[in-house]
Amino acid sequence: MAHKTRIGIFSFAHLHADSYASALVSSGEIEFVGIADPNVDRGQAKAQQFGTTYFPTTESLLEKQLDGAIICSENALHRSLVEASAHAGVKAIICEKPIATSREDAESMIACCAAHSAYLGIAFPCRFSPVFTQLRSLVQQNGLGDILAIRGTNRGRNPGGWFNDKALAGGGAVIDHTVHVADLNRLLLGKEATEVYAEIGNGFYKGDFDDTGFLTITYDDGVFATLDTSWSRPQTFPTWGDVTLQIVGTTGVVDVDLCAQAMTHYDDKNKAILSSGWGSNFDALMIAEFLRVVQGQPSQILATGEDGLRALDVALAAYKSAEVGQPVKVGG
């Protein structure tokens, strides 16, 4: 009998690691080998929370013959962890978004995984939203005619910590929040972004990182989109943020809010009004597909390294545009 699929998580720097670890634990079919994290306190606490082993170094966990690796480090460290995993013979890797902080790093990760026949996936869980799946099939069935424009938002609260450190994050709100919707748009349209214009600012926190990003993205054959990536949700906002799309086609329009399946929770004890989601768990759906890929099945919708690079290109173009004050070409 084949051994249980062996999975490790590298770093809990990114807050999504908790959600992926929960999905791993509840899937029940795998062996959660351990957590490697240079932050000892965090790594040990998480290992205890999820009933697994703590490893102080990347190498010590990679020695354990993993089948799959989940990378949730700071953005700038993705490359070294992905490439170390590929070198160690891990068959499938899923890396938190954005794929990297530079095109050079992203291309190197893709090439390294290809050279070692390792599958490189990127964590774009919105692809797995049943709301988005429904939208995509509506578009594919020509329910809106030809798509002319998309207005997107992926706004949030400022996550703080290393997200505000340009060296580790590669930027601020723009690199953090461009890639999800850039990826969804590309999937819906089947077209590549060709040009980006961006107004970027730091008015909310006045730090040396950007917290405001209003992007305009043009696609092959003139479809246009805007995307608000700002960390504009106040501290009292009832949830982390949003992902919305308004799509205008020749025969119809649709408004989509991926996170609207939520109830309002008036919490006297904590003097807070909260939005309590009850929709399907995109992260769990994504991890389930990742585990199938680890087990050798073809991927269906899981984003690849190439998808991650295309989304990163839009964010990088946005920074360049804000620098020169005009729209710029995407990629290259």
Place this chain on the structure above:
Amino acid sequence: MGHTVALIGGGGIGRVHARHWQALPDVEVVAILDPRGHEARVAGDPPHFSDWDTMLGQTKPDIIDICTPTSLHREYIERAAASGKATFCEKPLARTLADCDAIVDVVRRSGIPFMVGHVVRFFPEFAAAKRLVDAGGIGSPVAVRVARMGGMPGQGRPENWYGSYAGSGGVILDLMLHDFDWLRWCFGDVQRVFAKGLYQQLEFEGQLDYALVTLRFKSGVVGHLTGSWAHPSGLKTSFEIAGDGGMIDQDSTRTTTLNVGRRNNIEEGDLPKVVIPRNPLAPLDDPYYQELGSFLEAIRNGTPSPVTVEDGREAVRIALAALESIETGKVVTL
């Protein structure tokens, strides 16, 4: 002292104005000038005229209210100014900046009381948002979004000037203009404009229009506008103002206060079968009543116009910059 009004154009907005002029104390609509003659019936049923001089000579109105298609605004403002009449003109002030400049010039030289119909400033939710922001309720404003979405107006009419890019300037100049003015009122002058839209795509002309516009204000505030004549049902508006100390958001789909559903098989009285969701306000709080009333007050007190001819020109300038950005693909700096 009472005031008399001559209405130029008895279309959709002209009818709304007539109703509110009639409701204002000591005001009477005494003439309507409209080539459609008696088809253009308005509140008060004033006498119809087809000739300006005859109308002016017979009715001697105190106020000229111009509710014509945009292309005729300049001509009637010039006529009204030549006669020294207080003049109210619907937005947009004009279709071109050259016409705006000519209008600004003639209004200044004549010294007539003059107001542009940027009615959104008088909509209670938009007015309340400005008051809240001015009071520091969200700290310093940073990022602002506003959306105005409905169907193409005037569809099904033999000649639809709204649907013509040349006639109305499309959704940007006719609809989003409201929000350009409101944003400028709240956040000051605009530094640069970038826009994408369907403008000048002839296959959509008269059918649908849609635009997404990004503004950078001189204050540093970033703004995003959605303008749609592509939405099939009813007008929807929303805005959000995020600052460094909080945020307000407003969405008309959430604040519709009277949602009535009537089963089709029950027919009573004269109620329409399709019931439109409504937002009732006290008559004195109606935005059009407020708008026209504020002009009347400025005339009576000799105080400055609540929305000046320069305000009207600036809103058009932002809209034209957005159209230029769509045509050139570049940022337009004002």
